[in-house]
Amino acid sequence: MQSMVYLKDVVTLAHRPEICNGCGICLVVCPRRVFERSDGKINVAKRDACIECGACQRNCPQMAVTVRAGVGCASAIINQMLGRKKACCPSAY
């Protein structure tokens, strides 16, 4: 089925090609296939598909990818606003 995409032009993902060594771990860990390799170089191909999970940033040995990682969960944000600690987890997975 088609891949669903959320809001446009909001994500905080940044890739710095000048310090990237092209190891490709970001291609492996990204569950949204945001990165691609063309002519041996990694670049961000599908920016709006990014969900800011932070997998690429956490696993990049060069720290060439940065993103303000978090969970896109309205009820967690509401709980936070209300000062409740309860987090958001669809534990059906």
Next chain:
Amino acid sequence: MRPPRLDQPFVTGTIETAAGSVPKVSNVFSRADRIGAFKVRWGIGRMKYRVDAGLYAMGEPTAESPVFVTANYKLTFDLLRRAIASIDGWILVLDTLGINVWCAAGKGTFGTDELVERIESSRLDDLLSHRKLILPQLAAPGVAGHEVKKRSGFQVIYGPVRAEDIPEFLGKGLKAEERMRTKDFGFKERLALVPMEVVPAVRLALLAAAGLFVLSLLFSGFSISKALGWFAISATAIVTSVLAGAVFTPLLLPWLPGRAFSIKGFVMGLLFAFLVVPFVYISSIPGTAVLLISIPAMAAYLAMNFTGSSTFTSLSGVRKEMRFALPLEIGGTGIGLLLWIIALLGR
């Protein structure tokens, strides 16, 4: 750290290894497992649905057998157990406080520190002749593979997103196809998540309904029959919103217009509102307006809450959505309530 208890229902015995005795797990997904899975999907005992962290054996593993790392949420553990039922391997369960892989990785409990400590406490060094661990790809937000290697000597290999693809992943020499690397969000998965949306929504709805019924009683001078008549409008609004926002919006998600979940829920709510209006006997225009305004607003709110269950929203996106949607949702519900009271007083 204590080794896993042997009296857990899925443990069938132990096997002796160079790293001590290791509990063996059943490769049968039993009736009890099925009932447990059903219950937690409806939110019953979810936070207690755990297995002990530590090392387990599946089949007859040896020092060369693969190691699969997972979370200690039993639903997750069972998914893995079923996927590798016919494979001889080791299962290393991390203590993720009973949370699934993806959420625990986001929180950092399925993380580098926990993994490194668990490798040591389970004595994988003594147990294995190789130095490779297979992790679910969705653990990557919490685990830094290169750091694990540095600190423990073990190489992290990210396996497929879904446990069911593990046999194919092993068969292809630890290579995952593109298909195995993406997280989709199909109809069946959304259907499985609907109970999770409905249960809290109904809890909230019952509270609101109780309050509104008391209000109806007060305004009717404690005539039950009159109160019930008035209460019917607000009850209709609540039930319809839950159906539209927490059931049908998740199910029909890809086909609803808009990108923001609130917009999808609003559209669904509006549609439902127009559908129910002809069936409710309302003598006043404000009464009709109650339904047409409050249902889309409440449905939008409930739909917005599905962002956390979905697999394609970002924190920045949800924040942006909430900035415009939350005031409208609260406002719409408030106006609905106000009109309802006006309609009551006007009788």
